[in-house]
Amino acid sequence: MKPKKRLVEPFYFPGNSLGCLLIHGFSGSPSEMRYLGEQLSGLGWTVLGIRLAGHGSTPEQMAKTRWEDWVRDAEAGVKELRKSCSRVIGIGLSMGGLLVLHLATLDLIDGIVSMNSPMLLADRRTRYVRLIRPFRKFVAKPNSRTNGQIVPEESKSTQQKPERFVYDKIPVDSLISLNKAIGKVRRELKRIKCPALLMQSRKDFTVDPISVQLISKNINARKSEVLFWEHSGHILTLGPERDEVVRKVDGFLQEFNNFNPEI
Structure with a gap:
């Protein structure tokens, strides 16, 4: 199934001097972050939602990309926001959260919102994917409950069904690269000193909640908070608690602004 253009396009909403860099997850697309981005924009924040290399097209295109490519995209997003914003907060879902953590270890951003970021994947088979590399180029998405690419995400809080574009198979080489990146970022977490809001869904079947x-x-971090979400799955940004997620992120941004007045 071909993606709908709006689902996979990056987005930018100008606002105040605090920029929010929104980064989607592994094998996903900007559609995972658009609802959050639109809501934050409506609250006055500047928002940039990027599309990572190889995503929002085909699994075959993704197979040509690695962690280093996605890092370059994330760093480019920070640079773009710095053109109009004095400070940048990284907000990432899943691998997007891992990228945000990585940016923070390099002191490239001023604060982080990490959502279901992997330190340990729930499906143990992903740890041994290297063993099947000689035999297979793609694997079915672990714990996938869809057979297509355009997925309706139902919300109990609204009658809307926002759509998400995601691959239903994963390139083995890209997954191997992600596994390496998880270990690398985990070893460097001690370098993170900026304020952090860390979120985790209890019903996450992709990332082990211990992460x-x-x-x-x-x-x-000089200030950090951990929030657990009782009713949401892995795609926290489109789940039944998404509106409360928006409020918590907005609260974090407001608090950051209050304690970090512009010079």
Whole structure:
């Protein structure tokens, strides 16, 4: 199934001097972050939602990309926001959260919102994917409950069914690269000193919920908060608690602004 153009397009909404860099997850697309981005824009924040290399097209295109490509995209997003914003907050879902954590280890951003970021994947088979590399180029998405690419995400809080574009198969080489990146970022968490809001869904069947505890324990942020979501799955930004997620992120941004007045 071909993606709908709006689902996979990056987005930019100008606002105040605090920029929000929104980064989607592994094998996903900007559609995962658009609802959050639109809501934050309506609250006055500047928002940039990027599309990572190889995403929002075909699994075959993604197979040509690696962690280093996605890092370059994330760094380019920070640079773009710096053109109009004095400070940048990284907001990432899943691998997008891992990228946000990585940016923070390099002191490239001023604060982080990490959502279901992986320190440990729930499906143990992903740890041994290297063993099947000689035999297969793609694997079915772990815990996938869809057979297509355009997925309706139902929300109990609204009658809307926002759509999400995601691959239903994953390139083995890209997954191997992600596994390496998880270990790399985990070893560097101690370098993170900026304010952090760490979120984890209880019903996450992609990322082991222990991940958020590992992040919280190892970062050296001058201020951090951990929030668990009882009713949401892995795609926290489109789940039944998405509106409360928006409020919590907005609260974090407001608090950041209050304690970090512009010079």
